[in-house]
Amino acid sequence: MAKLTRRRLLCATAPLAAAPLGVKLALGGQAEAAGHDHEAHRATAGHVETAASGHAAMIGEGAPAVGGPNDLDALLYPPDPRPHRPGRVREYTLVAHDVELEIAPGVFFPAWTYNGTVPGPVIRATEDDLLRVRFVNAGAHPHTIHFHGIHPTNMDGVFEIVGPGDELTYEFPARPAGFHVYHCHATPLKKHIHKGLYGAFVIDPKEPREPARELVMVMNGYDTDGDGENNFYTVNGRTFYYARYPIRARKGELVRIYLANLTEFDLINSFHLHADFFRYQPTGTGEHWEYTDTVMQCQGQRGVLELRFAHAGTFMFHAHQSEFTELGWMGYFRVEE
Ligand code: CU
Numbered sequence: 001m002a003k004l005t006r007r008r009l010l011c012a013t014a015p016l017a018a019a020p021l022g023v024k025l026a027l028g029g030q031a032e033a034a035g036h037d038h039e040a041h042r043a044t045a046g047h048v049e050t051a052a053s054g055h056a057a058m059i060g061e062g063a064p065a066v067g068g069p070n071d072l073d074a075l076l077y078p079p080d081p082r083p084h085r086p087g088r089v090r091e092y093t094l095v096a097h098d099v100e101l102e103i104a105p106g107v108f109f110p111a112w113t114y115n116g117t118v119p120g121p122v123i124r125a126t127e128d129d130l131l132r133v134r135f136v137n138a139g140a141h142p143h144t145i146h147f148h149g150i151h152p153t154n155m156d157g158v159f160e161i162v163g164p165g166d167e168l169t170y171e172f173p174a175r176p177a178g179f180h181v182y183h184c185h186a187t188p189l190k191k192h193i194h195k196g197l198y199g200a201f202v203i204d205p206k207e208p209r210e211p212a213r214e215l216v217m218v219m220n221g222y223d224t225d226g227d228g229e230n231n232f233y234t235v236n237g238r239t240f241y242y243a244r245y246p247i248r249a250r251k252g253e254l255v256r257i258y259l260a261n262l263t264e265f266d267l268i269n270s271f272h273l274h275a276d277f278f279r280y281q282p283t284g285t286g287e288h289w290e291y292t293d294t295v296m297q298c299q300g301q302r303g304v305l306e307l308r309f310a311h312a313g314t315f316m317f318h319a320h321q322s323e324f325t326e327l328g329w330m331g332y333f334r335v336e337e
């Protein structure tokens, strides 16, 4: 198969070439050919923003995203919370598979996955549940699962490496309450993470959070040419997916977003919401909330966002690293009255 590049994304999205973002993605291809000289690709931009183009052309059909409207529902909508009941067992099975994923139109990434998706499935438990995760390695490389949280050393996914064809069951009480992540901890670590072995891990507090429209967003990047720099950025694994299929919400209802960053290579990632403010609780725990419209996270950081949209309408959200935005990390909320 030919080397997959940002340039090929443009080829694959040729009918969308009129859309400025398609053009910018193409320019990313030039940047790559020029050894990631970002100034150079800006200099060769050669397109003019007009009132009729810009972001308006990047909603719905105009957005270069792969798949149907419900493809990512299992990653966006977490399992329902359950009331606190000490000793309950919550069981999950995660299987490592090597899968070629189409992350942008015509762009395939040879991923290492938990259960076939990047990110992997959302794991949810309530504080004091006994979490039991059976891990089966059906991939071609040794892997583990390292959970963030509090647990014994032999459940930490660092020393007990699970070879291809082997399996291991992780079992520990879920704590502390908050929003966490899990990821492979085999070496070389950066490879095992950037290939896609990570996911979101919600531990509900004993005192339940207020009912809300709950969403999970895992920010990531893909290095599709193996040069140690990301060529695409997403939330929940596919470029521009929530521009193609905006996330629905109602004005005034409580919206809660579990946001995590598993981007490799780039030092930080960020989330910016347009036209409204949210409160942000780092790691989803403790008393501290920040009131803002932009948060940044390094790899492994995560937190809980809560807001009630003040207005109906279509509102953008995206990384506030503009380059990440234009390489796939952008979406919309469609807020109804
Ligand atoms: Cu691994």
Ligand code: CU
Residues within 6 Å of the ligand: 146, 148, 183, 300
């Ligand atoms: Cu970690």
